Amino acid sequence: MRAGFVSLVGAGPGDPQLLTRAAYDRLQRAELVLYDALVSSDVLALAPHAQRFYVGKRAGRASMSQETINRLLVRAARRGRRVVRLKAGDPFVFGRGGEEALALDAAGVAFEVVPGVTAAIAAPALAGIPVTHRGAASAFVTVSGHDERAWAPVLEGLPPHSATIVVMMGRRSGREIASRLIARGWDITTPAAVLVAASTPGAQTWMGSLGDLAGAGASSSLNREEYGDGAGTIVIGEVVRVGQQLAGGLAPLAGAIGRESALADSEMATASGATGRASAR
Numbered sequence: 001m002r003a004g005f006v007s008l009v010g011a012g013p014g015d016p017q018l019l020t021r022a023a024y025d026r027l028q029r030a031e032l033v034l035y036d037a038l039v040s041s042d043v044l045a046l047a048p049h050a051q052r053f054y055v056g057k058r059a060g061r062a063s064m065s066q067e068t069i070n071r072l073l074v075r076a077a078r079r080g081r082r083v084v085r086l087k088a089g090d091p092f093v094f095g096r097g098g099e100e101a102l103a104l105d106a107a108g109v110a111f112e113v114v115p116g117v118t119a120a121i122a123a124p125a126l127a128g129i130p131v132t133h134r135g136a137a138s139a140f141v142t143v144s145g146h147d148e149r150a151w152a153p154v155l156e157g158l159p160p161h162s163a164t165i166v167v168m169m170g171r172r173s174g175r176e177i178a179s180r181l182i183a184r185g186w187d188i189t190t191p192a193a194v195l196v197a198a199s200t201p202g203a204q205t206w207m208g209s210l211g212d213l214a215g216a217g218a219s220s221s222l223n224r225e226e227y228g229d230g231a232g233t234i235v236i237g238e239v240v241r242v243g244q245q246l247a248g249g250l251a252p253l254a255g256a257i258g259r260e261s262a263l264a265d266s267e268m269a270t271a272s273g274a275t276g277r278a279s280a281r
């Protein structure tokens with residue numbers, strides 16, 4: 001029997017254009033795909049020959065335990081199958097990819113890791129927010145807002161304004177995190193952004209201040225009625241001003257190809273002797 005193989009693959013933030021070529025290749029060849037919440041249907045559609053199983057959390061129902069997922073991966077590989085374990089963003093950023101890699105290694109199963117574009121960087125970038133920017137931030141800190149025991153020691157040890165803060169899984173705790181930062185000396189006018197469902201058709205961007213996030217603004221920025229159930233990433237720091245400045249001129253990802261070809265046409269016309277904008281078009 002052929003030996004099985006598991007690829008732990010990062011699916012990026014949602015738009016299939018943000019998949020790596022390796023991720024695309026593994027999906028095309030997959031026989032079985034085990035995927036999590038937040039993996040978009042457009043990305044799943046790139047695995048046409050695979051059986052696909054959802055192993056993430058379901059509203060109101062307990063999620064499959066990590067041990068069960070590990071067992072499924074090992075069993076499928078031992079049956080000789082080509083398995084893709086597909087996770088949103090990067091599998092090693094708040095994705096439990098490390099645990100699965102250790103379980104596969106312990107079971108003697110051949111596997112690889114295919115890194116993905118993490119939402120921690122891509123969600124801000126798609127809104128024109130660089131996580132580092134000369135003169136504004138030379139470091140960024142990414143925390144999970146899921147559990148206060150995880151974020152509190154990190155954020156409380158961070159000198160005010162010393163780094164960009166990116167909070168994942170923070171739509172419930174964002175308000176509390178903002179209040180805590182203000183109490184520790186962060187200025188209430190520090191810019192902040194909430195990026196919901198970045199790179200998907202439901203993408204929404206809110207930009208305001210840390211004070212807004214801690215107070216009344218937070219109810220609108222994190223409010224599910226207004227912003228839906230999509231995953232949200234919070235960014236706090238001066239870098240958000242870059243996104244505010246770029247807001248008018250930034251083309252959405254979907255429009256990039258058209259825009260590029262318009263630029264290429266104009267460059268070609270200029271190179272072949274045409275002068276001026278009107279003649280280049």
Ligand SMILES: C[S@@+](CC[C@H](N)C(=O)[O-])C[C@H]1O[C@@H](n2cnc3c(N)ncnc32)[C@H](O)[C@@H]1O
Nearest residue numbers: 013089090093095118119168169197198231232
């Ligand atoms: C369990 S973590 C997984 C992170 C993922 N491994 C990554 O590298 O992006 C889920 C969190 O990722 C963030 N996230 C994932 N996809 C996103 C998207 N399209 N837009 C904004 N945030 C997203 C949200 O903060 C969400 O709560």
